[in-house]
Structure formats: structure tokens, C-alpha cells
Amino acid sequence: MAENRFPCAPSGNARDTVCIETNRVLDSCRDRDCFEQVRVYLSGYGNEILEHTSAIRTKSAKIVWTQITLDSIQFNRGFYAVTIRFYVKLCLEACVGCGRSQELEGIAVLEKRVILYGGESNVNIFKSNADCNGFCAMPTPTCRERNIPTAIVEVVDPVILGTRIVEEVTECNCCCCCQESELPEAVCAGFDAPFDFGDDRGRRYLTVSLGIFSVVRIVRPAQYLIQATEYCIPEKECTPVEEDDPCHVFRKMPFPVGEFCDHGGPSVLGCGSERPSRCGCGS
16 A cells, blocks of 8 residues: 555655645735724623713723624625624723723624635535544544635734714614624623613713724635655753742843834834934933
């Protein structure tokens, strides 16, 4: 059976040519989306604070969950609509009078849709099950997978563009979730209190404007021939941490110069340039 070791390698030295399976990027795009006046859902306690506050701001925004779905485009074979739904956890701070502030949490739901090329394939995909490799294991049928491409989304945490209090709810302006049951359990588990989706006509509600930078791509499995060499053992030895002397370990750490530099502007003195310093306070 030695002749079957490299079935996809050309004639010659098979040692240097290997066949690998990986994902091939068929189409991709980058985008900057501005979501204006998105409804923010709060808990009952948060809505009570909102009713009595004179000012509120968004301190941070973090994407905690994402849902991605693919749908083939009719009459455009090979193209797919990628629908992406972001669940954004917001940390808010409200003024409650007498110079005091109160932090609260909220959730905002954003949604975008792009169309990308994902290719076509009519093969059926079956994969072995590792649980059936035991000596006395009962064989189970392998499941057929739908031969559709995979959508991958890379995104940074949203940029906070604004926070606004709207005095009265006139209509349901939610993106997609108007009931708590429509939120994924993993999203609700990250909050201390349940959200209030009750009748909010005649009372205040909160909106935010967020900016998101994202990259979306569609990939499919593919096989390629590549030139490869054998893996070599690293020469560097693992050095144990000296737990008995933490100060000694700390003194060996390099000073994080980059953390004190203004990355948005020109280079500064001590950060790889001879220009006048802007790293100091009050500059």
C-alpha cells in the first residue's frame, strides 16, 4: 500500500511535496457601518434610572454574540447573502442628582447584510466520527453536511458615536428583538437582571449611535500541493518562572514604551523618533 501514501503528489520526490486541506477564500469585503439611533434595551431597574436621570453617556460597547446566516441568491448561482446580527453589550453611566452617578447595562442589536460569491459544488460531504474508533464501539452512521460555504466575520468593538434620550416611545423601532425570548440565552446570561420588554409607550427610551469596522469573507474547503520540510525541534529551552522572587521577575520585564506613545499622531521622542516629545502630561 506504499503507492497510496501520497495519492495527490506528482511524480518525483514526495518527501518535499505534501497535499493539505485548508479553506480557500472565494470572496471578501471590508466595510465601515454607522448605525444611528439604535434602540437600547434595559432592565426594569435601568428603565427606572432612565426616567429620573438628566444626563446619560455610554462608557463602553462590546460585541458579546454574533449570529451569521447564509442564503443563496435566486437567479444568481454561486452568490450568497450573508446576514450578520451583532449583539452589543453597553456599559452606561447616568447622573442621578446631587453629583452622583449610577452605572447600568443595556443591550443593542445591530444587523447588516452583504452579498458575496461562494462558488458552487454538487458533492456530498461525509466525515468520520472519532467516538466510533473504540474496540467495542457501536458504529454510527456518518452525517451528511450541506455543501454550502462558510462565512467568517472579523470585527472590532464598536466605536461610540453618541447617546440620546428620547422622551416618548411612539412606535417599536427595534432592529429585530422586541421580546426577551428572541434574545439568545448566551446573551441574557451575561447580564445581572432580565430585560424589560413591557409596554413602554409614553415613557423614555434610550438610543445609541455606533460605528463598526468589519471584514467579511466566504471560504470553502480545498486541497493544495505545497512544498514542505520536516518539523525541527526548537533549540530554546523552557525557563521556569521564579515564583519566590516576583520583584526579580518584574525587573526583567521590558518597559512598555509603546503604551505611553500617542499612536494616532507622529512618533515622539523616546518612541523611535527625534521629534519633540508629546508623551508628557499637558502637551
